[in-house]
Amino acid sequence: MKKIIANREIDVNEEGYLLEFSQWNREICECIAGECDVIMTEKHWEVIEFLQDKHHKEEPLSIRGIKKSGVINIKEFYALFPGGPLKKSTLIAGIPKPKSCI
Amino acid sequence: MKNLVILGAGTAGTMMANHLVNKLPKKEWEITIVDQYKTHYYQPGFLFLPFDTYTEDQVKKEGKRFIPKGVKYIQKKINQIFPETNNVELEDESLNYDILIVATGSKIAPDETDGLLGSLWKKDIFDFYTYEGALALRNKLRDWPGGKLVVHITEMPIKCPVAPLEFAFLADSYFKKKGMRNKVEITYVTPLDGAFTKPTCTKALNYLLEEKQIKIETDFAIMEVDNEKKAIVDYVDKEIPFDLLVTVPTNMGDEVIERSGLGDDLNFIPTHKHTLQSKAHDNIFVIGDATNVPASKAGSVAHFQAETLTDNIILHAQGYSLKEEFDGHANCFIETGDNKALLIDFNYDQEPVHGTFPFAKIGPLRLLKESVFNHWGKLAFRWIYWHMLLKGIPIPFVGRNMSFKGKIFDIKAKV
Numbered sequence: 318m319k320k321i322i323a324n325r326e327i328d329v330n331e332e333g334y335l336l337e338f339s340q341w342n343r344e345i346c347e348c349i350a351g352e353c354d355v356i357m358t359e360k361h362w363e364v365i366e367f368l369q370d371k372h373h374k375e376e377p378l379s380i381r382g383i384k385k386s387g388v389i390n391i392k393e394f395y396a397l398f399p400g401g402p403l404k405k406s407t408l409i410a411g412i413p414k415p416k417s418c419i
Numbered sequence: 420m421k422n423l424v425i426l427g428a429g430t431a432g433t434m435m436a437n438h439l440v441n442k443l444p445k446k447e448w449e450i451t452i453v454d455q456y457k458t459h460y461y462q463p464g465f466l467f468l469p470f471d472t473y474t475e476d477q478v479k480k481e482g483k484r485f486i487p488k489g490v491k492y493i494q495k496k497i498n499q500i501f502p503e504t505n506n507v508e509l510e511d512e513s514l515n516y517d518i519l520i521v522a523t524g525s526k527i528a529p530d531e532t533d534g535l536l537g538s539l540w541k542k543d544i545f546d547f548y549t550y551e552g553a554l555a556l557r558n559k560l561r562d563w564p565g566g567k568l569v570v571h572i573t574e575m576p577i578k579c580p581v582a583p584l585e586f587a588f589l590a591d592s593y594f595k596k597k598g599m600r601n602k603v604e605i606t607y608v609t610p611l612d613g614a615f616t617k618p619t620c621t622k623a624l625n626y627l628l629e630e631k632q633i634k635i636e637t638d639f640a641i642m643e644v645d646n647e648k649k650a651i652v653d654y655v656d657k658e659i660p661f662d663l664l665v666t667v668p669t670n671m672g673d674e675v676i677e678r679s680g681l682g683d684d685l686n687f688i689p690t691h692k693h694t695l696q697s698k699a700h701d702n703i704f705v706i707g708d709a710t711n712v713p714a715s716k717a718g719s720v721a722h723f724q725a726e727t728l729t730d731n732i733i734l735h736a737q738g739y740s741l742k743e744e745f746d747g748h749a750n751c752f753i754e755t756g757d758n759k760a761l762l763i764d765f766n767y768d769q770e771p772v773h774g775t776f777p778f779a780k781i782g783p784l785r786l787l788k789e790s791v792f793n794h795w796g797k798l799a800f801r802w803i804y805w806h807m808l809l810k811g812i813p814i815p816f817v818g819r820n821m822s823f824k825g826k827i828f829d830i831k832a833k834v
Contacts, residue, residue: 331618375692375713376683379574380610380640380654381531381669385684391640391654401638404612416616417580418715418749419624419763419771 323348334408338372341411350409353398357409361397364389365410372412378403379415421448423732424507424516426497426675428454430462430809431707431721432522433485437811438729440487443736451491451514453507458482460550461804463718463797466582466754468553469560470593477801479550485809497523500679502700518702518732521681521688523673525578525708525716527552531669532573534644543649544664547586548578556665560593565602566662571651572609573641576685577670578708578716583607584614585754586665591631592756606634608651608659613637617770619830620763623787627755670716672709687711692767693743695728702735704728713767714747722808723748726819729811748821750776752797760793762786766821772828777816779825786826 320329323344328336333349335341346365350357367388371378380403384391398405407414423443425432436452443450464478486492496510500519507514527548529535535544545559546552570587577583587607594600607614607628614628614635615621628635642654650658651666672686681699682688689698690710697703706728707721714720727745734741747767754760762784763771775782784793807814 376711377576377713381574382684391642395655401612403610403640404638414616415575415611417575417611418717418751418765419581419584419615419617419620419753 332408332414334413335411338369338411346409346411349411353405353409355398355405355409358397360389360393361409364394364397364406368406368410369412372410377415378407421517421736422515423448423450423518423520423736424514425450425452425520425522426500426507427522427524427673427707427709428452428459428482428486428492429522429524429707430718431524431709431725432520433459433482433809434722434725434811435520435522435706435728435732436490437485437487437809438725439732440489442729442733445489448736449491450489451493452486453493453495453497453509453514454482455494455496456482457494459485459809461801463579463804464801465547465550465553466585466589468550469547469556469586470589471557471561472589473801475550475554480805485805487810497675498678499675500681502679502681502703505702516702518704518736520728520732521676521697521703521705521709522707522721523675523709525670525672525687527668528671529666529668531671532641532644534646535666535668537644537646539644539646539649539664543662544644544666546666546668547582548667548670559663563663565594565599566604567660568603568605568663568665569651569659569661570605570607571639571641571664571666572611573667573669574610576716577667579751580715581751581753583609583665583667587633588627588631588756589754591633595757604634605632606636606659606661608636608639610640611637619770619772620787622830623773624761627789631756670708676709683711685711691743692747693745694731694741695724695745696731696735696741704732704735712745712747714745715749715751717749717751718804718808719750720748722814723750723819725811726813744820746820748819750817752793752800754794754797755789758791758794759789760797761789762793762796764821764826769821769823772826773830774826776825777822782825 459482467473498508545556650660676682676686690705692712708716731741774786776784
């Protein structure tokens, strides 16, 4: 379905996750973050870029994996993206949320 | 004489041995398969052992039985792979290879979670992803008087991602049958944001959780087990208490992958998702749970991978380019309890949907809908596994790539 974000028509699924990463940019990112009550700081951007890199390499995301990577400590990760950091940060990063087979 | 070596004689390795033995010219190629263990397990059976639905003998057989004549079988520990010299070091001998197929699988790593292997392990905390674990859990459940049963997933990826949910469904049936369901509270705890993460499946199947009174805790990333409080604790100090914890610990590839420097931080090998060639070495191929491809870690996936990989091994042996064919196809039965099951058929790009399988309209199996017929299908599958799948015999009418035949797209997204 289509959603207007930052005055552009973006393709999203029913949970608001971007369907086409090519449509993502920083402006769109800030808008989505705003909707989640997240104000983007430099640390936020660092984590977003890490997640996008993992996505492009088709590597799965997990809290433990993020902790092991050293990009951020986990308490801070929860503080930056409160209420389900994995699903929130992936929404803002324009990548699919971690999923299972069903 | 050229050498093709297969590491691991589990589901994937055994299938590859059977596929290749009659396809690679015997005068040119010697095929060897290596596994440290004597026993071959039917892992889908581990789900049924705790509930006394299967017996021990139904889930294990001597692995050598399934290795064809013409393939050399070595039962030894594998120490390390040396890709620079095309060499594999076993515990007391060395093998050279021209082509290596890594099928070393994945297993649970309970030591990755603090406190999991503490005082409650195997007393009130169990896994069912190992033979020993499933049996210990069976013995526990037989006399368990009831209380809080927590079914938990540590992190993704795990093999057979739906098995923990199946366990919760089967537990509901088990306790109902015993007349003690009201004495048990079942909670399913997941690091994902739902019991179901695909919109079609949520819509089609959410009723099962309500019907079976299974509580759900989502977005739970376990930090440790508190053995004193009998609770699992996450990174923001949320505690979920339990009387009996059935957990799926972190799944990792075999340690030989780490020793050989071939894997990622979970010991899975970076593999091309359509050709199954290793990304780092042209003459190394990877199949089954050992890869890092974004397909489910499941026997059916290994079966479909084996068909493409067999063709690609032959192409590679003859110096041709590989087919980018494998599409992530998985075809899995899901037990929903009370003698019913559903079937899902999907791939990298297409999520599970309604329909019939393998034929349009006549099925006879139904996709994403419970049926008793599907349940018998799952049970019959044990026979198919030992007698057809492992031997590399194709399943009639079920192709390696997912088909759109019979699929019905009637689960509408919200607009």
